[in-house]
Amino acid sequence: MERHLRWHSRFRELLRKQGDYILTDKTRRFKSIILTASFFISFILSVIAYRLFRPPYEGRVFYYPVNTGAKIKSELRVIPIRENVEEQLAVFLEELLLGPASLELTKTLAKGTAINNVAIVEKIAYVDFSRQILNTEKELPISYDEAFDNIRHNIEFNFSRIEKVVFTIEGRQVNKSLYVIQADADY
Incomplete structure (x- = not known):
């Protein structure tokens, strides 16, 4: 029975590690999506701000x-x-x-x-x-x-x-x- 408990505890530990890995992989994907979306939003806001507040001068x-x-x-x-x-x-x-x-x-x-x-x-x-x-x-x-x-x-x-x-x-x-x-x- 002692063997069974060792095996069971090892199996639980292995499942927990895999679950953490899956959770970490989902977290990484979520972070990359958030980072990409924030980049595009800041780019669009920069273009809009430049159009609205463009300097009234140009170089010649x-x-x-x-x-x-x-x-x-x-x-x-x-x-x-x-x-x-x-x-x-x-x-x-x-x-x-x-x-x-x-x-x-x-x-x-x-x-x-x-x-x-x-x-x-x-x-x-x-x-x-x-x-x-x-x-x-x-x-x-x-x-x-x-x-x-x-x-x-x-x-x-x-x-x-x-x-x-x-x-x-x-x-x-x-x-x-x-x-x-x-x-x-x-x-």
């Missing part, structure tokens, strides 16, 4: 000529986000007109140049400048054409949907054979 890359005019360098800035692409482009160009923050770089356009109008039709951007832009060659180490190439590069780099840029000065298209305007003329 601005290209400016070096003071010698020999090459261009980039500068990263943040600008306010606007509702549509035209407003976003207008804010970008206004920021470009302010000039670089770095002292080794120079402005792209002459002092006093203003943006009269910005329009986007399909994939073409139309940018109208004031006539002060004609003073670019007098004030800056880059030519008039290099200034427009730089602005075009800035727009096409930062606004990938725009395929073509058309520049006008007070409503007259740049580099057309009929384009004649004097910087000092009064209208």
Whole structure:
């Protein structure tokens, strides 16, 4: 009988260990399910929070000529986000007109140049400048054409949907054979 009791106690001990193992395996599965679910819930909440409380600024890359005019360098800035692409482009160009923050770089356009109008039709951007832009060659180490190439590069780099840029000065298209305007003329 003593043998029977030993065998019985060993059997109970073995069953208890297996039960603990099964319970531990269920616990592990439950923990992994809870961990996975909490990960997905936190991810979804993070996306919702970002959409609701997104910062009102976005990063853009601005290209400016070096003071010698020999090459261009980039500068990263943040600008306010606007509702549509035209407003976003207008804010970008206004920021470009302010000039670089770095002292080794120079402005792209002459002092006093203003943006009269910005329009986007399909994939073409139309940018109208004031006539002060004609003073670019007098004030800056880059030519008039290099200034427009730089602005075009800035727009096409930062606004990938725009395929073509058309520049006008007070409503007259740049580099057309009929384009004649004097910087000092009064209208």
